[in-house]
Amino acid sequence: xxxxWRQKRLFLFLFAPAAMILSVLAAKNPAFAEWYATTVxxxxxxxxxxxxxxxxxxxxxxxxxxxxxxxxxxxLLTIVRLIRGKESRPxxxxxxxxDLVCAVSVLCFIFTVNCGINYSRYPFAQTCGLTxxxxxxxxxxxxxxxxxxxxNGLRTGVQTDSRSVMKLSEPTLRDTAEEARKAYxxxxxxxxxxxxxYGAPKLVFGSRFMSYTQTTGMFFPFTFEAxxxxxxxxxxxxxxxxxxxxxxxxxxxxxxxxxxxYLVCENSGKADxxxxxxxxxxxxxxxxxxxxxxxxxxxxxxxxxxxVQRDLADNSAYWAxxxxxxxxxxxxxxxxxxxxxRQDDGVKSYGRMVDLLLAEYRSKK
Numbered sequence: 001x002x003x004x005w006r007q008k009r010l011f012l013f014l015f016a017p018a019a020m021i022l023s024v025l026a027a028k029n030p031a032f033a034e035w036y037a038t039t040v041x042x043x044x045x046x047x048x049x050x051x052x053x054x055x056x057x058x059x060x061x062x063x064x065x066x067x068x069x070x071x072x073x074x075x076l077l078t079i080v081r082l083i084r085g086k087e088s089r090p091x092x093x094x095x096x097x098x099d100l101v102c103a104v105s106v107l108c109f110i111f112t113v114n115c116g117i118n119y120s121r122y123p124f125a126q127t128c129g130l131t132x133x134x135x136x137x138x139x140x141x142x143x144x145x146x147x148x149x150x151x152n153g154l155r156t157g158v159q160t161d162s163r164s165v166m167k168l169s170e171p172t173l174r175d176t177a178e179e180a181r182k183a184y185x186x187x188x189x190x191x192x193x194x195x196x197x198y199g200a201p202k203l204v205f206g207s208r209f210m211s212y213t214q215t216t217g218m219f220f221p222f223t224f225e226a227x228x229x230x231x232x233x234x235x236x237x238x239x240x241x242x243x244x245x246x247x248x249x250x251x252x253x254x255x256x257x258x259x260x261x262y263l264v265c266e267n268s269g270k271a272d273x274x275x276x277x278x279x280x281x282x283x284x285x286x287x288x289x290x291x292x293x294x295x296x297x298x299x300x301x302x303x304x305x306x307x308v309q310r311d312l313a314d315n316s317a318y319w320a321x322x323x324x325x326x327x328x329x330x331x332x333x334x335x336x337x338x339x340x341x342r343q344d345d346g347v348k349s350y351g352r353m354v355d356l357l358l359a360e361y362r363s364k365k
Contacts, residue, residue, distance in 0.1 A: 042197075239328045
């Protein structure tokens with residue numbers, strides 16, 4: 001019976017080529033990827049998310065933590081079998097290798113159908129009617145100035161802590177997460193592809209460790225959960241929640257997730273959310289302008305209110321505590337992951353949000 005099972009489960013190898021075929025099909029045919037993202041994916045993601053949302057903690061975090069002892073146990077068991085030698089050692093090693101390959105094959109297929117195909121869907125700009133094009137330095141400067149004025153105005157409406165640094169208005173972070181869920185339901189009327197019916201983002205117990213890896217949030221496709229680092233400075237939390245919830249809705253490109261997060265915050269009707277989204281937009285635009293015209297960027301920064309500058313300084317001081325080899329390795333891994341999923345700019349794709357902001361700025365003008 002055991003031998004028959006080992007032979008029958010070899011069909012699990014087929015999941016890997018199936019995943020590859022789907023990935024290539026999506027990459028060659030964005031229309032197929034968009035069809036999948038708007039028909040099959042919502043049913044799958046909302047169904048699983050409805051179940052995992054019943055759990056008050058991050059199931060993804062638990063599974064990641066269990067992975068380490070599970071791999072350790074598998075390795076020790078294989079070593080024990082090799083020592084006892086009831087079968088020839090090459091056979092034992094081959095069986096262990098087959099077990100690993102079968103597991104990886106299945107995981108690759110699940111990853112592909114749960115989010116991989118969505119990397120090839122139509123750009124968000126195309127489906128929401130924005131025209132992305134090359135922009136002049138004057139346009140970039142005007143956008144940066146506009147966003148600086150916006151954050152200055154919004155800063156007066158947010159709450160602050162004893163250090164005069166922005167704090168969230170909701171009593172708890174879970175309440176903030178619930179507001180993020182409501183904000184998506186609110187924007188659905190204007191952007192129907194940002195579908196309703198999903199749960200709130202999950203707070204990660206090991207958020208401090210996430211900061212050591214320079215990670216503010218993570219979408220886990222195996223449980224359809226949007227996970228958020230709740231240790232980061234307060235002004236970053238609402239837009240981070242909305243960013244991760246955009247992945248849950250099938251928008252996997254980082255530049256688009258940032259822009260969607262900004263859009264949702266801007267239309268939330270909540271002062272701290274609007275400020276959070278606009279701060280992300282300003283920082284991205286300011287960084288782009290620094291690389292083009294440092295003098296103009298410096299003048300704009302100098303015009304920021306004391307409150308905005310305090311929030312930015314607090315953010316810089318926070319992340320400075322986590323610089324080191326762990327952060328460097330994490331950045332390299334993330335860069336490789338983005339490139340493997342056809343975001344050829346790697347971590348630089350985060351900066352491409354500025355093109356979308358400029359497109360929106362032009363449309364409003």
